[in-house]
Amino acid sequence: MERISLVNRWKEAKRPLILDGATGSLLQESITKNELLWSSSLNVEDPKAVISLHKQYIEAGADIITTNTFRTNPHFYNKYTLNSTLREFVAAGVDIAKIAKGKSNILIAGSNPPAEDCYQAERTISNKELELNHRSHINLLYDYGVDFILNETQSHFDEIKIICKFCDQNKIPFIISLFSTDDNKILSGEDIFDVISYILGYSPIAISINCVTFEVFEKLFPLLPADIPFGFYLNCGTGSNKDKVIKCNVFADKYLELVKNFITSNTLFIGSCCGSDPSHIKSLKAYLDEQN
Numbered sequence: 001m002e003r004i005s006l007v008n009r010w011k012e013a014k015r016p017l018i019l020d021g022a023t024g025s026l027l028q029e030s031i032t033k034n035e036l037l038w039s040s041s042l043n044v045e046d047p048k049a050v051i052s053l054h055k056q057y058i059e060a061g062a063d064i065i066t067t068n069t070f071r072t073n074p075h076f077y078n079k080y081t082l083n084s085t086l087r088e089f090v091a092a093g094v095d096i097a098k099i100a101k102g103k104s105n106i107l108i109a110g111s112n113p114p115a116e117d118c119y120q121a122e123r124t125i126s127n128k129e130l131e132l133n134h135r136s137h138i139n140l141l142y143d144y145g146v147d148f149i150l151n152e153t154q155s156h157f158d159e160i161k162i163i164c165k166f167c168d169q170n171k172i173p174f175i176i177s178l179f180s181t182d183d184n185k186i187l188s189g190e191d192i193f194d195v196i197s198y199i200l201g202y203s204p205i206a207i208s209i210n211c212v213t214f215e216v217f218e219k220l221f222p223l224l225p226a227d228i229p230f231g232f233y234l235n236c237g238t239g240s241n242k243d244k245v246i247k248c249n250v251f252a253d254k255y256l257e258l259v260k261n262f263i264t265s266n267t268l269f270i271g272s273c274c275g276s277d278p279s280h281i282k283s284l285k286a287y288l289d290e291q292n
């Protein structure tokens with residue numbers, strides 16, 4: 001299966017690549033059955049809605065679209081009865097992205113989330129369950145044809161270690177995108193810079209930060225290693241990141257003004273997170289085109 005190299009595409013573009021924006025926070029109003037599977041339920045309930053959103057991001061200028069698989073991982077799948085097997089459930093998310101991509105050269109990032117809730121500090125499943133969750137989900141995403149694995153909103157060192165070792169051993173291209181608290185720690189308590197140092201030992205495509213506010217990223221950014229490829233996609237929503245409904249509070253023009261000073265020669269990609277929409281991506285694309 002032929003895959004697109006993220007790094008090669010970056011070098012060809014001679015600018016940061018553009019990752020898409022929020023998916024779940026835009027699709028959540030269409031969710032009809034349960035909160036456990038979040039927007040991933042629409043991959044089987046209303047695939048046209050997901051395809052449409054992917055296409056909107058592509059039309060806005062995204063170079064990379066992310067599979068709607070933030071809750072297709074085994075831990076959440078096993079909590080809800082579907083008429084689809086796990087393989088079929090994950091495949092649906094990847095196939096939808098492939099349909100939206102068509103014959104274009106858009107890259108597809110396979111979204112692999114934390115095994116449990118993103119903002120849950122305490123672990124409730126065993127290490128064995130944790131390992132099986134990530135091994136299975138990453139394998140399925142890659143087998144069905146994503147270009148690389150985007151391990152999003154990771155904030156527990158135990159599962160970061162599992163992901164890094166598994167991807168490295170199986171030669172699966174991957175990015176770890178970290179969630180940080182306002183004191184530069186991940187939720188399991190480790191200093192984020194010690195965690196980054198560990199991850200770099202497994203040759204990821206890049207390190208990323210996502211799902212944090214501009215204020216958190218502003219404090220973190222000057223301390224990040226300056227000589228490694230990195231990416232970021234920040235929150236644009238109101239209220240808490242745990243809110244069930246996330247509305248935009250940082251609109252496209254404001255978001256661009258806030259983040260453009262963080263774009264450097266080592267920025268591999270930039271996107272936007274919860275509360276954003278295709279207008280944020282369109283604004284980033286217009287700015288990067290002007291600079292190129």
